Amino acid sequence: MQFGIFTVGDVTTDPTTGRTPTEHERIKAMVAIARKAEEVGLDVFATGEHHNPPFVPSSPTTMLGYLAGQTEKLILSTSTTLITTNDPVKIAEDFAMLQHLADGRVDLMLGRGNTGPVYPWFGQDIRQGIPLAIENYALLHRLWREEVVDWEGQFRTPLQSFTSTPRPLDDVPPFVWHGSIRSPEIAEQAAYYGDGFFANHIFWPKEHFLRLIDFYRQRFAHYGHGTPEQAIVGLGGQVFLRPNSQDAVAEFRPYFDNAPVYGHGPSLEEFTEQTPLTVGSPQEVIDKTLTFREHFGDYQRQLFLMDHAGLPLKTVLEQLDLLGAEVIPVLRKELDAMRPATVPDGPTHQSLLAAQQTAEKSGTEEMEASRA
Structure with a gap:
């Protein structure tokens, strides 16, 4: 099970x-948060992609490239890479x-984004969002797997x-999540x-995402990739932690009430x-997060949003200390113990490389057997 923040x-x-x-x-704070995530034992740091105020991560690969030199173990990802308005060749x-x-x-997470004006800014039509996502990814998928592409x-x-350059490391493309x-579709x-x-x-309520x-999962099995239970699922979440529940609620309430997205709405x-x-x-976070498995089945990646709504950097770093020390070790132990051996762990470059090598060896053995 992979745990991280976005x-x-x-x-x-x-x-x-x-x-x-x-x-x-804010940009420097995001870097400090990513470094802290590795320090406290998280597996993943993911950044969004936005091209409008009040957001700053317009160039995720620039930030992640910088973080590659600042970290040693952390999986560097995106929580949105705009497959609709980015050129798939550049991706x-x-x-x-x-x-x-x-x-x-x-790895990376592809999405269409939630800002309508971004489409004309990059020469696209929002009414073509789904067709753009489908066509652009079909090309991206080929670019990483074929030396020479006619398209x-x-x-x-x-x-x-x-020919897209450089070629993927070890001829293993980055793992792709579709958000x-x-x-x-x-x-x-x-x-x-x-x-x-x-x-x-x-x-939104869980019932929407259950569907x-x-x-x-059913379509993953339909296409022959494994059983529905073996499909690769990731989930988001939001937490605000303090040792005492009442303190957490009192401290977070003004941030929640004034948050740009959900402020001034439901309590x-x-x-x-x-x-x-x-x-x-921490125990409340553990208890609620464990219900995700009850609702959605065994899954591979859990990312938490922790640095939004104007929370100061000092507070976010304190949150990560609590998350890493008191929450993640328990969740990791509990969820790994419940996951059947037939359900895969979260994908990494090493696991994808091993799977590719196994498939190549199997193919070679079958070819040799057919010639015998």
């Missing part, structure tokens, strides 16, 4: 002090380069005898390729009841 990189005023960090301060090259710099500690589609200029909060796409499906169920994840109590948000003690 950031959306929002620049939000701290409602308790009235201070708004600069973009420079292929950027993430292969990042793979080499990070010695394979790289023609609807949304970009054709490619003739094109979606509402689109069965994206779950179908993830299932078709045997990729991971990430349900960032931080805003999406169950659909993905904190209503939101925690209906969504994965947990505000309380």
Whole structure:
């Protein structure tokens, strides 16, 4: 089981002090948070991609490339790479380069984003969001697996005898998660390729995501990648921790009430009841997170959002200390003990390389047997 954090990189005023960090301060804070994640024993750090205020992570691979030199074990990922408005050729090259710099500690999550104006900013039509996602990923998938690509589609200029460089490390492409909060077409796409499906169920009740994840699992099996239980699933979550539950609620309430996304809406109590948000003690976070498996089955990756809504860096780092010391060890032990041996662990470069080598060896043995 892989545990980590993801950031959306929002620049939000701290409602308790009235201070708004600069973009420079926020970017440096994200780096400090990633380094802290490794220090406390987390497995993954993921950053979003946004091209509009009040967000700063417009160039995820730049940040992750810098973090590759600042960390040793952390898997560096994205919580959104815009497959609709980024050129798939550039995605292929950027993430292969990042793979080499990070010695394979790289994967990515593809998504369509939630900001409508980004489409015309990059010369695309939001009404073509799903077709763009499908066509662009079909090309990206080939670019990482074929030395020379001839290609023609609807949304970009054709490619003739094109080779994406550098080639993926060890000829193993980065693992791809397809993120979606509402689109069965994206779950179908993830299932078709045997990729991971990430349900960032931080805003809506679990029933909505139960349908999406169950659909993905069934289609994963339909395409012959394994049983439904062996499908690769990731989940989002939100937590705010203090040793004492009452202290956590009192401290987080002003941040929740004024958050850009869900502030001035349902109460904190209503939101925690209906969504994965947990505000309380380490044990409360453990108890609620364990219910995710009850709802969605065994899964491979759990990412928490912890640095949003104007929380100061000092507070976020304190949260990570508690998460790493008191929450993750228990969750890791409990969830690993419950996961059947037939259900795979979270994908890494090493596990993908081993699987590729096994498949190549098996293919060689079958060829030799057919000649005998």
